[in-house]
Amino acid sequence: MYNFEYRKAGSVDEAAGIVGSDEDAKLLAGGMTYIPTLKQRLASPTTVVDLNGVGGLDGISADGNGVTIGAMVRHAAVAASADVAAAIPALADLASHIGDPQVRNRGTLGGSIANNDPAADYPAALVGLGATVQTNKRAIAADDFFTGLFETALDQDEVVTSVSFPRAGKAAYMKFPNPASRYAIAGVFVAQAADGVRVAVTGAGPCVFRVGEMEAALAANWSADAVAGIGIPADGLNEDIHASAEYRAHLVTVMAKRAVAKAG
Amino acid sequence: MTVSVSLTVNGEAVSADVEPRTLLVQMLRENLDLTGTHVGCDTSQCGACVVHVDGESVKACTVLAVQAEGADVKTIEGVADGDTLHPMQQAFHENHGLQCGFCTPGMIMSALDLVKNNPAPSEKEIREWLEGNLCRCTGYHNIVKSIDAGAAAMRG
Ligand SMILES: Cc1cc2nc3c(=O)[nH]c(=O)nc-3n(C[C@H](O)[C@H](O)[C@H](O)COP(=O)(O)OP(=O)(O)OC[C@H]3O[C@@H](n4cnc5c(N)ncnc54)[C@H](O)[C@@H]3O)c2cc1C
Ligand code: FES
Ligand code: FES
Numbered sequence: 411m412y413n414f415e416y417r418k419a420g421s422v423d424e425a426a427g428i429v430g431s432d433e434d435a436k437l438l439a440g441g442m443t444y445i446p447t448l449k450q451r452l453a454s455p456t457t458v459v460d461l462n463g464v465g466g467l468d469g470i471s472a473d474g475n476g477v478t479i480g481a482m483v484r485h486a487a488v489a490a491s492a493d494v495a496a497a498i499p500a501l502a503d504l505a506s507h508i509g510d511p512q513v514r515n516r517g518t519l520g521g522s523i524a525n526n527d528p529a530a531d532y533p534a535a536l537v538g539l540g541a542t543v544q545t546n547k548r549a550i551a552a553d554d555f556f557t558g559l560f561e562t563a564l565d566q567d568e569v570v571t572s573v574s575f576p577r578a579g580k581a582a583y584m585k586f587p588n589p590a591s592r593y594a595i596a597g598v599f600v601a602q603a604a605d606g607v608r609v610a611v612t613g614a615g616p617c618v619f620r621v622g623e624m625e626a627a628l629a630a631n632w633s634a635d636a637v638a639g640i641g642i643p644a645d646g647l648n649e650d651i652h653a654s655a656e657y658r659a660h661l662v663t664v665m666a667k668r669a670v671a672k673a674g
Numbered sequence: 675m676t677v678s679v680s681l682t683v684n685g686e687a688v689s690a691d692v693e694p695r696t697l698l699v700q701m702l703r704e705n706l707d708l709t710g711t712h713v714g715c716d717t718s719q720c721g722a723c724v725v726h727v728d729g730e731s732v733k734a735c736t737v738l739a740v741q742a743e744g745a746d747v748k749t750i751e752g753v754a755d756g757d758t759l760h761p762m763q764q765a766f767h768e769n770h771g772l773q774c775g776f777c778t779p780g781m782i783m784s785a786l787d788l789v790k791n792n793p794a795p796s797e798k799e800i801r802e803w804l805e806g807n808l809c810r811c812t813g814y815h816n817i818v819k820s821i822d823a824g825a826a827a828m829r830g
Contacts, residue, residue, distance in 0.1 A: 411697075413693055413694065414694055415694060441738070441741075442736060445736045446736065449735075450716065458694065458738075510806025511731060511788070511806055512806045513806060515731060515732055516737070591719065
């Protein structure tokens with residue numbers, strides 16, 4: 411690991427100020443992605459700004475509209491939250507299958523979405539539920555937040571502070587996990603979301619995406635059969651040692667069927 | 675440039691001067707001579723380095739030492755009661771839960787975190803919990819048996 415200066419931020423504004431004035435400074439949340447990146451010398455920040463200890467980022471609150479989860483809330487806390495389980499059980503279920511227990515004890519919601527790994531689970535929940543990302547500067551709709559491979563709408567001086575997930579009718583997430591890391595080779599979140607049926611796919615492409623044809627089919631007939639015959643083109647999907655683009659395309663339909671069946 | 679870190683390790687107040695880039699596992703092994711915590715990978719996947727920070731299991735290779743300022747850390751060296759093995763350690767011994775032993779400290783620290791929240795885990799729950807702990811020797815079967823027996827012994 412290259413050396414860097416370590417600063418523990420006292421507030422969101424302080425953290426935003428440091429990364430805003432130095433493009434080689436980087437925020438640190440759970441470290442489950444960023445510390446391995448540092449260890450492999452894939453990054454050489456001047457300053458690492460630790461968000462652990464910044465007040466006000468680790469709460470979960472529920473109301474009639476849905477749940478709001480702070481950026482520093484660990485995956486394990488989302489999985490264990492009675493509020494999340496009551497409002498949106500599919501979200502607690504998704505969090506409980508991220509990585510392994512030690513990753514879930516450290517990794518955070520804010521870190522996961524800011525990183526926007528193509529195989530991460532949370533992006534599917536945000537887009538599948540039509541969530542809103544709150545930052546120190548503005549609110550960003552999930553549909554506009556994830557912009558490409560490891561790319562988001564966040565500015566250099568922008569810190570995610572929370573995400574609001576609206577309540578949904580039936581909803582579920584199914585992934586075909588990579589057997590080593592548990593990242594999604596393909597994962598599909600289906601929901602009778604606040605603004606209509608949503609089907610969000612992670613793992614399969616460079617960035618989370620929606621499948622309009624499946625959404626229309628499920629809006630007309632909420633059943634696994636409704637999506638069984640809908641395939642997505644393999645063109646442009648991810649291809650690696652774990653799965654070809656064609657296999658991922660196939661998995662999307664299978665996971666969509668299983669997710670609808672799981673949602674009931 | 676080094677930073678001084680003060681924390682509690684296995685009930686004792688300790689401090690060390692480390693670089694910001696020093697990992698918690700490095701500080702434990704190299705500054706504090708607690709070499710029971712192992713390093714098995716570079717990718718945060720093997721769990722050989724699992725310790726408890728403020729009561730929760732974490733991968734010590736994926737936490738900076740400076741982040742442990744003020745924390746209460748427990749390593750495998752802090753598990754036994756003097757010369758008397760902890761029931762979970764004894765269970766690994768009795769159930770042949772290790773071969774080379776490289777993964778064992780991480781397995782035991784992870785198992786203790788499981789049992790803390792779930793005193794009577796099923797075989798399935800034990801296997802799922804071990805997702806972050808790799809063993810290249812045993813095939814896991816006797817590790818699962820050991821944790822089951824250790825949990826039973828801890829329930830008394
Ligand atoms: C073995 C292993 C298995 C894993 N398996 C899965 C899996 O199955 N599914 C899955 O989804 N993920 C998985 N992960 C990734 C894990 O969920 C990470 O926790 C997550 O991707 C990053 O979150 P973090 O809090 O650790 O962020 P960090 O690693 O600390 O940061 C990641 C990036 O986000 C930025 N950032 C962090 N917080 C903020 C914020 N509030 N505002 C703006 N930018 C911010 C950082 O600057 C950095 O660029 C796995 C990781 C490991 C090591
Ligand atoms: S050494 Fe920490 S997970 Fe492998
Ligand atoms: S006993 Fe050798 S790696 Fe587990």
